[in-house]
Amino acid sequence: MNQGQAESVSVEEHVYALCQAAREASQVLRSTPAHDKNKALLAMAEALDSRREALKQANQLDLDLARAQGLDKALIDRLALTDERIDGMIKGLSTVASLADPVGALDQVREQANGLRIGKRRTPIGVIGIIYESRPNVTIDAAALCLKAGNAAVLRGGSEARHSNAAIAGCVKDGLAVAGLPDGSVSVIGTTDRAAVGALITASKLVDLIIPRGGKSLITRISNEATIPVLKHLEGLCHVYIDAQAQSDAMAMDIAFNAKCYRYGICGAMETLLVHRDRAAAILPALVSRLVEHGVEVRGCDTVQSLVAVHPATVDDWSTEYLGPVLAVRVVNDLDEAIAHINHYGSHHSDAIVTDSLTASERFMAEVDSSSVMVNAPTCFADGGEYGLGAEIGISTDKLHARGPVGLEGLTTQKYIVIGQGQCRG
Amino acid sequence: MNQGQAESVSVEEHVYALCQAAREASQVLRSTPAHDKNKALLAMAEALDSRREALKQANQLDLDLARAQGLDKALIDRLALTDERIDGMIKGLSTVASLADPVGALDQVREQANGLRIGKRRTPIGVIGIIYESRPNVTIDAAALCLKAGNAAVLRGGSEARHSNAAIAGCVKDGLAVAGLPDGSVSVIGTTDRAAVGALITASKLVDLIIPRGGKSLITRISNEATIPVLKHLEGLCHVYIDAQAQSDAMAMDIAFNAKCYRYGICGAMETLLVHRDRAAAILPALVSRLVEHGVEVRGCDTVQSLVAVHPATVDDWSTEYLGPVLAVRVVNDLDEAIAHINHYGSHHSDAIVTDSLTASERFMAEVDSSSVMVNAPTCFADGGEYGLGAEIGISTDKLHARGPVGLEGLTTQKYIVIGQGQCRG
Numbered sequence: 001m002n003q004g005q006a007e008s009v010s011v012e013e014h015v016y017a018l019c020q021a022a023r024e025a026s027q028v029l030r031s032t033p034a035h036d037k038n039k040a041l042l043a044m045a046e047a048l049d050s051r052r053e054a055l056k057q058a059n060q061l062d063l064d065l066a067r068a069q070g071l072d073k074a075l076i077d078r079l080a081l082t083d084e085r086i087d088g089m090i091k092g093l094s095t096v097a098s099l100a101d102p103v104g105a106l107d108q109v110r111e112q113a114n115g116l117r118i119g120k121r122r123t124p125i126g127v128i129g130i131i132y133e134s135r136p137n138v139t140i141d142a143a144a145l146c147l148k149a150g151n152a153a154v155l156r157g158g159s160e161a162r163h164s165n166a167a168i169a170g171c172v173k174d175g176l177a178v179a180g181l182p183d184g185s186v187s188v189i190g191t192t193d194r195a196a197v198g199a200l201i202t203a204s205k206l207v208d209l210i211i212p213r214g215g216k217s218l219i220t221r222i223s224n225e226a227t228i229p230v231l232k233h234l235e236g237l238c239h240v241y242i243d244a245q246a247q248s249d250a251m252a253m254d255i256a257f258n259a260k261c262y263r264y265g266i267c268g269a270m271e272t273l274l275v276h277r278d279r280a281a282a283i284l285p286a287l288v289s290r291l292v293e294h295g296v297e298v299r300g301c302d303t304v305q306s307l308v309a310v311h312p313a314t315v316d317d318w319s320t321e322y323l324g325p326v327l328a329v330r331v332v333n334d335l336d337e338a339i340a341h342i343n344h345y346g347s348h349h350s351d352a353i354v355t356d357s358l359t360a361s362e363r364f365m366a367e368v369d370s371s372s373v374m375v376n377a378p379t380c381f382a383d384g385g386e387y388g389l390g391a392e393i394g395i396s397t398d399k400l401h402a403r404g405p406v407g408l409e410g411l412t413t414q415k416y417i418v419i420g421q422g423q424c425r426g
Numbered sequence: 427m428n429q430g431q432a433e434s435v436s437v438e439e440h441v442y443a444l445c446q447a448a449r450e451a452s453q454v455l456r457s458t459p460a461h462d463k464n465k466a467l468l469a470m471a472e473a474l475d476s477r478r479e480a481l482k483q484a485n486q487l488d489l490d491l492a493r494a495q496g497l498d499k500a501l502i503d504r505l506a507l508t509d510e511r512i513d514g515m516i517k518g519l520s521t522v523a524s525l526a527d528p529v530g531a532l533d534q535v536r537e538q539a540n541g542l543r544i545g546k547r548r549t550p551i552g553v554i555g556i557i558y559e560s561r562p563n564v565t566i567d568a569a570a571l572c573l574k575a576g577n578a579a580v581l582r583g584g585s586e587a588r589h590s591n592a593a594i595a596g597c598v599k600d601g602l603a604v605a606g607l608p609d610g611s612v613s614v615i616g617t618t619d620r621a622a623v624g625a626l627i628t629a630s631k632l633v634d635l636i637i638p639r640g641g642k643s644l645i646t647r648i649s650n651e652a653t654i655p656v657l658k659h660l661e662g663l664c665h666v667y668i669d670a671q672a673q674s675d676a677m678a679m680d681i682a683f684n685a686k687c688y689r690y691g692i693c694g695a696m697e698t699l700l701v702h703r704d705r706a707a708a709i710l711p712a713l714v715s716r717l718v719e720h721g722v723e724v725r726g727c728d729t730v731q732s733l734v735a736v737h738p739a740t741v742d743d744w745s746t747e748y749l750g751p752v753l754a755v756r757v758v759n760d761l762d763e764a765i766a767h768i769n770h771y772g773s774h775h776s777d778a779i780v781t782d783s784l785t786a787s788e789r790f791m792a793e794v795d796s797s798s799v800m801v802n803a804p805t806c807f808a809d810g811g812e813y814g815l816g817a818e819i820g821i822s823t824d825k826l827h828a829r830g831p832v833g834l835e836g837l838t839t840q841k842y843i844v845i846g847q848g849q850c851r852g
Contacts, residue, residue, distance in 0.1 A: 027769065031792040104792065110814060116803055118813050121791065125825055208825055229655075229826050251848040258850035343453065352844075365547060365843055366457040366530065377542055377846030386851070387544050387842065388536060399551055399634055400655050400827040404842040416813065416830040417791055418778075420803030422677040424684035425812070 011191055015154075015199035019206035021184030022127045022152035028182050029150045030124050034101035036179050037148055044140070044175030045093040051171060052086055058167035059136070066160050078134045081164055089140040089168075092391065096144040099390040102408045103150045106417070114423050120414040124150030126208040128411065129200045130393075131156045131222060133214040136164035142211075143172050143186045145393050149411035152185050154207065156200060159192035166190060201226035213394055231406065234397045236267030236349035237321045238379040241338040241364070242283060243355035244276040251376065252279065252354045253287045259352065259378035261294055264324050267395060268350050268372075268382035271321055272328040274338045277303065280331045284308050288329070296325045303331035318345040335360050339367050346370065349397055350382040350404075371397060371404035437617055441580075441625035445632035447610030448553045448578035454608050455576045456550050460527035462605050463574055470566070470601030471519040477597060478512055484593035485562070492586050505560045507590055515566040515594075518817065522570040525816040528834045529576045532843070540849050546840040550576030552634040554837065555626045556819075557582045557648060559640040562590035568637075569598050569612045571819050575837035578611050580633065582626055585618035592616060627652035639820055657832065660823045661747045662693030662775035664805040667764040667790070668709060669781035670702040677802070678705070678780045679713045685778065685804035687720055690750050693821060694776050694798075694808035697747055698754040700764045703729065706757045710734050714755070722751045729757035744771040761786050765793050772796065775823055776808040776830075797823060797830035 029037075048055065059081035066076050102122050109119025128151045132138045139157055146153035157165040169188035176185050189196050201210050204227045211231045212222045223230050240259045246252040259270035275283060285308045288298050299317050300310035310329065317328035318341070332338045342351050352374035353364040361375045372382045382405065384392025389407030396402045402410035455463075474481065485507035492502050528548050535545025554577045558564040565583055572579035583591040595614035602611050615622050627636050630653045637657045638648045649656045666685045672678040685696035701709060711734045714724050724730075725739035736755065743754035744767070758764045768777050778800035779790040787801045798808045808831065810818025815833030822828045828836030 027793070027795075030795065031789070112812070112814055116807065116812075121799075123792075123795075126795065229824075247848070254848060254850055258852070262851045361845075363457065366549075367453070369453075369456065369549075369552065370841060372842040372844060373547075374844040375846065377844050377849050378851060380851050381542065381844055381846075381849075382842075386538070386542075387844075388538055398655075399839050403839055413825050413829055415796065416798040416808075418798060418800040418803050418807055418813075420801065420807075422673070422680060423803050423807075424680055425688045425804060425806050426684075 011193045011195045012199040014191060015189060015196050016203060016206065018154050018184070018187040018189060019127065019129075019200070019203045021182070022154050022187060023206045025182035025184035026124065026126045026152040029147070029152055029185055032150065032181065036181060037101070037150070038097040040147065040175045040179035040181050041093045041097040041144055042175075043178035044144070044172050045090045047171035047174045048086055048090050048093075048140070048168070051167070052083065055081055055086060055164070055167045058163040061163040062161050071160065075134055075160070079136070079161055079164070081136055085137055089137050092137075092141055093144050096148050096391055099148065099408060101148065102412050107414065115421060116423055117419040119417055121417045122409075122412050123415050125411060125413050127152045127154065127206060129154045129156070129203075129207045129210045129228070131197055131200070131210065131212045131214070131218070132158065133218065134158045134161050136161045136168055138213060139165050139168045139188060140172070141391065142213075142393060145391055145408060145411060147185060149408045151411060154187050154189065154200060156189045156197055162190070162192055197222070198225065201228060201230075204228050211393060229401075231394070231396050231402060232398050233267070233394045235321045235347040236269070236382070236395075237271050237319070237345065237347040238268055238349055238382075239272050239274055239342045239346055239351045240270050240379060241274040241332075241342070241351070241353045242276060242279055243335065243338075243353055243357060243360050244278045245357035245360055246279060246354040247356040247376070249279070249283050252283055253290070255352065255354050255376065255378045256287060257290055257294075259380050260291065260296060260327050262378065262380040264322070266380060268380045269323065270327065270379050272318060272330065272345070274330050274332050274341060276338070277331050277333055280304070281307055284329070291327060296327050299326065299328050301330040304329045321347070335363060339364065343367075343369050347397065349395070350374065350379040352377060352379050371395070437619045437621045438625040440617060441615060441622050442629060442632065444580050444610070444613040444615060445553065445555075445626070445629045447608070448580050448613060449632045451608035451610035452550065452552045452578040455573070455578055455611055458576065458607065462607060463527070463576070464523040466573065466601045466605035466607050467519045467523040467570055468601075469604035470570070470598050471516045473597035473600045474512055474516050474519075474566070474594070477593070478509065481507055481512060481590070481593045484589040487589040488587055497586065501560055501586070505562070505587055505590070507562055511563055515563050518563075518567055519570050522574050522817055525574060525834055527574065528838050533840070541847060542849055543845040545843055547843045548835075548838050549841050551837060551839050553578045553580065553632060555580045555582070555629075555633045555636045555654070557623055557626070557636065557638045557640070557644070558584065559644065560584045560587050562587045562594055564639060565591050565594045565614060566598070567817065568819060571817055571834060571837060573611060575834045577837055580613050580615065580626060582615045582623055588616070588618055623648070624651065627654060630654050637819060655827075657820070657822050657828060657836075658824050659693070659820045661773040662695070662808070662821075663697050663745070663747045663771065663773040664694055664775055664808075665698050665700055665768045665772055665777045666696050666805060667700040667758075667768070667777070667779045668702060668705055669761060669764075669779055669783065669786050670704045671783035671786055672705060672780040673782040673802070675705070675709050678709055679716070681778065681780050681802065681804045682713060683716055683720075685806050686717065686722060686753050688804065688806040690748070692806060694806045695749065696753065696805050698744060698756065698771070700756050700758050700767060702764070703757050703759055706730070707733055710755070717753060722753050725752065725754050727756040730755045747773070761789060765790065769793075769795050773823065775821070776800065776805040778803060778805050797821070
């Protein structure tokens with residue numbers, strides 16, 4: 001009991017020390033030029049490349065432990081560091097190095113009547129805590145994006161990847177040293193004690209933002225317990241609505257098929273298809289048979305069932321993120337019913353309309369309350385890379401600060417700048 | 427006991443019903459054209475104008491109760507609705523009506539290689555809960571700004587202003603009706619039961635954002651108890667730093683004097699003055715005597731005390747927001763020391779440098795981690811009106827979402843829009 005308490009205090013002290021070092025590093029990173037940040041990123045890439053064998057050996061320890069513990073195959077697959085994945089991390093670092101530095105950009109600078117020039121200047125957030133699950137490559141992705149945006153990062157990976165993460169952290173630290181950046185700029189919490197997460201998400205004087213990357217239960221737990229703002233990524237219960245004015249049956253079917261089948265497991269995958277009653281008879285039989293051939297189980301409302309052989313959908317289906325080969329389909333009477341369905345049952349992530357009507361597309365964009373609204377494109381495009389962000393730290397389902405795919409800009413904030421020549425007020 | 431419980435449940439039900447009505451109204455307001463929102467605002471102004479006597483009578487009830495309860499004079503003054511203050515509310519409504527509608531603006535729209543056009547579209551947040559203290563004019567200011575930004579608002583004023591707020595709410599509701607907008611677009615919680623605040627700040631399925639306007643204890647309590655994002659306005663412990671390269675002693679003195687004396691009680695008032703050691707002897711004796719003549723008590727570090735007769739400053743002075751006629755003064759060795767002092771002791775609100783050095787001003791703007799950074803202008807300019815925002819709902823000391831004075835734009839968010847022509851992924 002006493003020993004447990006002593007250990008727990010020491011975990012917290014360890015985490016606070018890392019956060020304190022990060023806070024100090026953030027003062028330096030706040031105005032570190034892009035050149036130095038890029039130098040560190042490319043040096044990290046070189047370190048990864050030259051230490052492939054050591055990385056794979058460390059990873060082997062994690063894999064052996066995971067197998068010994070009987071962890072499931074999907075998790076073990078995510079955990080594995082292959083040469084291909086090391087190449088991916090190296091490429092990711094060079095991509096982030098090539099992105100424009102968001103820090104220092106001026107926006108909305110206007111001269112007021114009294115001659116003061118007032119505008120906004122983009123600036124780092126400060127210290128960001130990132131909590132993630134088994135994929136060790138997140139260690140590099142998160143470190144790179146935070147650093148490029150001028151933030152210090154404190155990372156807490158899954159305990160099953162601890163040897164891999166420690167080896168990657170070594171490469172990160174070496175890259176920082178090559179560029180002369182503070183060692184505290186990126187820290188990986190080494191202990192697997194779960195108290196470390198609690199300490200990190202309540203270090204409100206030292207950490208400015210928490211980004212959890214993982215399943216819903218992790219995110220929910222962190223949101224509830226954190227005393228620091230949390231950038232959340234919750235469900236993607238995404239819809240495609242085929243409007244009465246869809247340009248062609250073929251386009252509507254292709255978009256719906258792609259939205260469901262590009263990848264079942266991504267948060268932008270369509271989970272419910274809504275079809276205007278005027279197009280249902282023409283589109284649904286052919287689309288459903290294509291989906292079923294592809295291995296998708298289709299569940300339909302009464303009207304859908306009257307048009308084509310499908311499983312019956314219950315009200316629960318409208319609220320379910322399958323993340324798998326299942327699709328709910330509903331026929332609606334009009335655009336109003338489609339929008340109401342999406343706003344009521346959806347998760348405000350990404351929703352699409354297929355239409356050639358300007359009025360319908362405008363209403364859909366204005367009235368659907370989602371982080372991404374697509375017109376004549378499938379929801380599976382919801383992704384920072386596809387959006388031209390270069391890289392993403394996640395997809396925010398929050399409404400404030402950053403919404404949708406979050407890239408470098410979402411890892412910064414803005415301050416007002418006021419430039420005068422001695423003006424006084426009043 | 428049983429009665430108390432029954433009452434408490436009914437307060438919560440009352441608040442949830444208002445929030446539910448606001449949620450439904452927000453679906454309409456999301457795409458209400460500016461013309462209709464402005465019509466409502468101007469009709470509210472007309473209602474206030476034509477019902478001055480009723481407003482003043484309602485206010486008299488609050489004033490009588492406040493006097494009977496022995497509330498302090500400053501509070502009673504803030505509570506009073508004079509003709510001048512009613513004129514102020516009317517003018518405020520017409521100002522907000524004249525501001526550009528932020529909703530629907532497109533930003534950063536770019537065509538990707540696959541022909542998808544992707545950008546951001548400004549959109550209302552949804553439902554905003556505002557909790558404020560005795561000034562009844564906040565009822566109008568908050569309602570007007572939220573409505574113009576396309577949000578529904580649920581307002582909870584101080585119990586000491588309940589009759590005034592109810593009378594003002596009547597004018598708001600009439601204005602909504604004239605423009606054909608939902609009655610639930612703006613609601614004022616009528617009950618004075620404190621459980622109403624608890625219900626509002628935990629109605630996380632119905633309310634998107636809480637904005638508390640009031641003292642630090644109110645804001646701290648709400649931040650701790652809310653399960654909804656809170657836009658906070660905490661202290662303004664603001665600094666002016668007179669650099670070695672200040673353009674002239676006169677400009678430096680004028681800026682420092684104005685920063686302290688424009689108004690002691692505003693959050694942008696200077697609380698600590700930092701002076702480079704090379705300029706201290708030339709500036710401090712004259713500046714201190716001007717401040718003392720104006721009634722300001724000056725507390726200085728050892729070096730200041732060696733130059734001019736002042737009270738000694740202790741380390742507590744560096745951390746104190748006086749909001750009154752007291753000023754702490756410290757002599758620093760260089761810009762580094764000034765920036766370190768500000769980032770350590772300040773509240774990250776508004777801080778100014780007086781300098782003619784480009785290098786020093788650039789470093790100050792980059793390294794001082796405050797929501798507003800001024801160059802050659804006093805901190806007391808930190809204000810939405812001065813910044814050209816037209817009106818402000820408050821000054822955010824948060825780093826995320828909105829930072830500094832918050833106007834219409836801070837009451838909105840952005841969604842991604844993706845416009846395709848049938849593109850599919852992969």
